[in-house]
Amino acid sequence: MWLLADLAKAIDAEMIGNGNTTISGIATLERAEPHHLSFLSNPRYRPQLGNTKAGAVIVGDADRDGTQVPRLVVRNAYASYAKAAQLLYPEKRPQPGVHPSAVIDPTAHIPANCSVGPHTSVAADTRLHEGVVLGAGVRIGSGVEVGAGSFLHDGVTIYDACSVGQRCILHSGVVIGADGFGMAWSGSSWIKIPQIGRVLIGNDVEIGANTTIDRGALDDTIIEDGVKLDNLIQIGHNVRIGAHTVIAGCTGISGSTHVGKGCRIGGGVGIVGHVEICDGTTISGFxxxxKSISVPGVYTSSIPSQPHRTWMNTLASLRSLPELTKTIHALKRQQNDTTEDGQS
Amino acid sequence: MWLLADLAKAIDAEMIGNGNTTISGIATLERAEPHHLSFLSNPRYRPQLGNTKAGAVIVGDADRDGTQVPRLVVRNAYASYAKAAQLLYPEKRPQPGVHPSAVIDPTAHIPANCSVGPHTSVAADTRLHEGVVLGAGVRIGSGVEVGAGSFLHDGVTIYDACSVGQRCILHSGVVIGADGFGMAWSGSSWIKIPQIGRVLIGNDVEIGANTTIDRGALDDTIIEDGVKLDNLIQIGHNVRIGAHTVIAGCTGISGSTHVGKGCRIGGGVGIVGHVEICDGTTISGFxxxxKSISVPGVYTSSIPSQPHRTWMNTLASLRSLPELTKTIHALKRQQNDTTEDGQS
Amino acid sequence: MWLLADLAKAIDAEMIGNGNTTISGIATLERAEPHHLSFLSNPRYRPQLGNTKAGAVIVGDADRDGTQVPRLVVRNAYASYAKAAQLLYPEKRPQPGVHPSAVIDPTAHIPANCSVGPHTSVAADTRLHEGVVLGAGVRIGSGVEVGAGSFLHDGVTIYDACSVGQRCILHSGVVIGADGFGMAWSGSSWIKIPQIGRVLIGNDVEIGANTTIDRGALDDTIIEDGVKLDNLIQIGHNVRIGAHTVIAGCTGISGSTHVGKGCRIGGGVGIVGHVEICDGTTISGFxxxxKSISVPGVYTSSIPSQPHRTWMNTLASLRSLPELTKTIHALKRQQNDTTEDGQS
Known part of the structure; x- marks a missing residue:
């Protein structure tokens, strides 16, 4: 339970209206009740602002007069909503302590304020820093380091020698440090190339459920600070992802590719191996x-669906396009001849 | 072991031939032996009907005279095959009881006819209903509800506060209720938006291996009754999937999108966030x-492969298509001029 | 620590230079130090050959005089690098023995030289052969067979009745033998078709993290010897993958499709169900x-990205292509008429 005036202070907002309004949660403009704080950041929801039953709303400067309910006026309504939500819904963490069913190697270092869940194992020479949480059924290899405050949810796996920075969140089913996909054809079979690099993950990284990040072949795979990865993403060996880059679900990045800082990569994207994507690049979903990208901007090759028959027509035309191109060039030559004839 | 006559009664089929034929299994027309029941539903296999060694076959009305072996004539041969297969191969379930290595919070409610496998954990205030099966290494958070008869295979993870309906099947590696991919850019870093919604799963839902369904940001993510999801699917936060919709593997659905009832969505499909797909829509694989779809039908944008060189030619033409379009329009203008000249 | 002369003998290379050079690791040409062996296989790195600080290098015959450092001259530098790397970085395996927290059914057969990690379970009638390693949190169903020397990493799941060959490597989160995606529409709901086939995996197969392979519906799903699968791949029921085929990450193969031997399939590929891909086929990523492929070769339908605006123009042209095609044919007819007129 917060007083609106306290929230305003905490998120550094200008308050208009009754600061004694009590707020106990957040809801959308449409569903909010009088004990809720709401917010307007997406302009498509502006029509709902006048009718909301919210106890208070976060708005940008342009909407300061768009409602009569108490409001918090801010520069970036979405970011301020995020901050307020963090205050109203503080992350729940399990009590410190190691569950008796966990299997901890005697050489592992686990500070007393860490929490280790049931059926979790931690191998030799691994070091957890202060306040780390390992959920249930987590498997940590040997020689691993996990930075202070990081939260590894149920069923995360970290292979030997990898490291995770501070305040990271790894969701269930994440696999860090499995072997990269490296092999050489002998002439009759594939010879496995030992994958001896590591995965090094920076601070404040969040990784979605069932995402996989392979260890490097010779050098390391690197995920820099503040990177956010969605679910079911595949990161190949020796990839580097620059700081604060975000990647949506089902995207795959092949080996040795370097993605710059502050990139925004959509879902279902594919990036081939051994290319460089410059800082600040946006890649549309799908x-x-x-090829390498050296000029920041938005890059796209996706095709939105059409009704099946329409698309089949387009596809048929596409397939005859090389033939069609020849026809056009022939027509042009003929046209020019005709015109010249006419002119002569 | 079934008598054919009993099977006929059980699946409500018209029987032709010897009802005392004993049936102990199902096989394809090509591989069936005399103790097998077979079936014809895909017309491409009709030529095999005359030669099958099956003890009996399920056929539609049109094929009632297509073979001399005892047969079960039905309206929908594929559905009847499914029913017969369920009778001949009843699902195996482990014995009731909680394995001693499982870790169950004392506040969790687990009826005596449930089965809980080794290394499975169930957190506080969680309620399993009658006959639930949890495999090995399953992790159930706190405040979770699992409906009667549901089967959660080895290694499933359910986060806090989510619920699963009755008679559901969740395959290994499924993750229900991880945080949605929500964050706001502060100007220098991403601020995590707490994901406080839940995942609510209806009755008779089946979810394939390693599929992930994220919890809602403010409201809930909802999977309605009878939905069938294949493997490695990503369902974003606040998505709603309508009853009896089926989705094939490797498909990703972004946040806040609503998919209607009775839809059929192929594999490798992408659906952006915040759109509405109406009931009865079919989306081709890949x-x-x-955009939202308001008219049921089949929607497609996939391109089948060609020999590499052919495709490269097509692609080159495609890239020069805007230029080509200009050429054509110029030709057309010229043509019109010429024709007019000719006419004048 | 190896003497170069010993390495030369072990990988069957011609040695030029000081055979007493001691080698303790492998590094890229750029990063190698005097105790490293390096290699040149990708011609783009040839300029680095002259400047490398490596103690020795593996080169092909064409590069035998490209450097003054001791060198191993071979026919296939990449394959020889792989062999040398295996010698310099031998795979680490845990000590034999069954961890006390593992749960092993009394009817399971586990030779004394196997290693079974913490929180791993092995169900009834399962047989591990000599030297098998099961990591932590592995779940093996009943009636499973795992061939000699295979290594199943942490968190792998094998359903009942499946089998894995010799010397296989399964990475974390792999799920073998979950139910295929089979159901029949009854008119009001989907009826599950029991999936009674198995998954049979040959020898020397490697499977990447979180990849899923479904069991067959009636017959078995088969992965032949020497197949290499990357991460997050979906293999549907009754698929057969031919020997030594390699498949990159995020690819999905639908049910009953047969892929030949020695195929190379890129990442993010989709293959529909019930088709045959002949031996030696290459499929470009994405x-x-x-349709079935009966002629070996390279097949492609992927479209590389362009700057967003350029692509949007191309896409607009593509959508008006059927209209444009009509215009061109009309122009051609007119042109022909005009020309005929001119000739008459």
Missing amino acids: SLIT | SLIT | SLIT
């Missing part, structure tokens, strides 16, 4: 990157 | 949906 | 296969 697009394929086959 | 297609992208970027 | 491509879709909708």
Whole structure:
């Protein structure tokens, strides 16, 4: 339970209206009740601002007069909503302590304020820093380091020698440090190339459920500070992801590719191996990157669906396009001849 | 072991031939032996009907005279095959009881006819209903509800406060209720938006291996009754999937999108966030949906492969298509001029 | 620590230079130090050959005089690098023995030289062969067979009745033998078709993290010897993958499709169900296969990204292509008429 005036102070907002309004949760403009704080950041919801039953709303400067309910006026309504939500819904963490069913190697270092869940194992020479949480059924290899405050949810696996920074969140089913996909054809079979690099993950990184990040072949795979990865993403060996880059679900990045800082990569994207994507690049969802990108901007190759028959027509035309191109060039030559004839 | 006559009664089929034929299994027309029941539903296999060694076959009315072996004539041969297969291969369930290595919070409610496998954990205030099966290494958070008869295979994870309906099947590696991919840019870093919604799963839902369904940001993510999800699917926060919709593997659905009832969505599909797909929509595999769909039908944007060189030619033509379009329009203008000249 | 002369003998290379050079690791040409062996296989790195600080290098015959450092001359530098790396970085395996927290059914057969990690369970009638390693939190169903020397990493799940060959490597989160995606529409709901086939995996197969392979519906799903699968791949029921085929990450193969031997399939590929891909086929990443392939070669349908605005122009042209095609044909007819007129 917060007083609106206290929230205003905490998120550094200008308050208009009754600061004694009590707030106990957040809801959308449409669903909010009088004990809720709401917010307007997406302009499509502006029509709901006048009718909301919220006890208070977060708005940008342009909407300061768009409602009569108590309001918090801020520069970036979405970021301020995020901050307020963190205050109203503080992350729940389990009590410190190691569950008796956990299996901890005697050489592992686990500070007393860490929490280790049931059926979790921690191998030799691994070091957890202060306040780390390992959920249930987590498997940590040997020689691993996990930075202070990080939270590894149920069923995360970290292979030997990898490291995770501070305040990271790894969701269930994440696999860090499995072997990269490296092999050489002998002439009759594939010879496995030992994957001896590590995965090094920076601070404040969040990784979604069932995402996989492979260890490097010779050098390391690197995820820099503040990177946010969604679910079911595949990061190949020796990839580097620059700081604060975000990547949506089902995207795959092949080996040795370097993605710059502050990039925004959509879902279902593919990036081939051994390319460089410069800082600040945006890649639309469902697009394929086959070459290095050296100019920031938005890159796309996705095709939105059409009714099936319409698309089949388009596809048929596409397939005859090389033939069609020849026809056009022939027509042009003929046209020019005709015109010249006419002029002569 | 079934008598054919008993099977006929059980699946409500018209029987032709010897009802005392004993049936102990099901096989394809090509591989069936005399103790097998077989079936014809896909017309491409009709030529095999005359030669099958099966003890009996399920056929539609049109094929009632297509073979001399004892047969069960039905309206929908594929559905009847499914029913017969369920009778001949009843699902195996482990014995009731909680394995001694399982870790169950004392406040959790687990009826005596449930089965809980080794290394499974169930957190506080969670309620399993009658006959629930949890495999090995399952992790159930706190405040979770699992409906009667549901089967959660080895290694499933359910986060706090989510619920699963009755008679559901969740395959290994499924993650229900991880945080949605929500954050706001502060100007220098991403601020996490607490994901306080839940995942609510209806009755008779089946979810394939390693599929992930994120919890809602403010409201809930909802999977309605009878939905069938294949493997490695990503369902974003606040998505709603309508009853009896089926989705094939490797498909991703972004946040806040609503998919209608009775939809059929292929594999490798992408659907952007915040759109509405109406009831009864079919989306071809490998297609992208970027806008709401309000008319049921089949939607497609996938491109089948060609020999590499052919495709490279097509692609080159495609890239020069805007230029080509200008050429054509110029030709057309010229043509019109010429024709007019000719006419004048 | 190896003497170069010993390495030369072990990988069957011609040695030039000081055979007493001691080698303790492998590094890229750029990063190698005097105790490292390096290699040149990708011609783009040839300029680095002259400047490397490596103690020795593996080169092909064409590069035998490209450096003054001791060198191993071979036919296939990449394969020889792989062999040398295996010698310099031998795979680490845990000590034999069954961890006390593991739960082993009394009817399971586990030779004394196997290693079974913490919180791993092995169900009834399962047989591990000599030297098998099961990591932590592995779940093996009943009636499973795992061939000699195979290594199942932490958190792998094998359903009942499946089998894994010799010397296989399964990475964390792999799920073998979950139910295939089979159901029949009854008219009002989906009826589950029991999936009674198995998954049979040959020898020397490697499977990447969180990849899923479904069991067959009636017959078995088969992965032949020497197949290499990357992470997050989905293999549907009754698929057969031919020997030594390699498949990159995020690819999905639908049910009953047969992929030949020695195929190379890129990442993010989709292959529909019930098709046959012949031996020796290459499929480019991000491509879709909708029909059987009977001629080996490279098949492609992927579209590389362009700057967003350029692509939007191309897409607009593509959508008006059927209309444009009509215009061109009309122009051609007119042109022909004009020309005929001119000739008459």
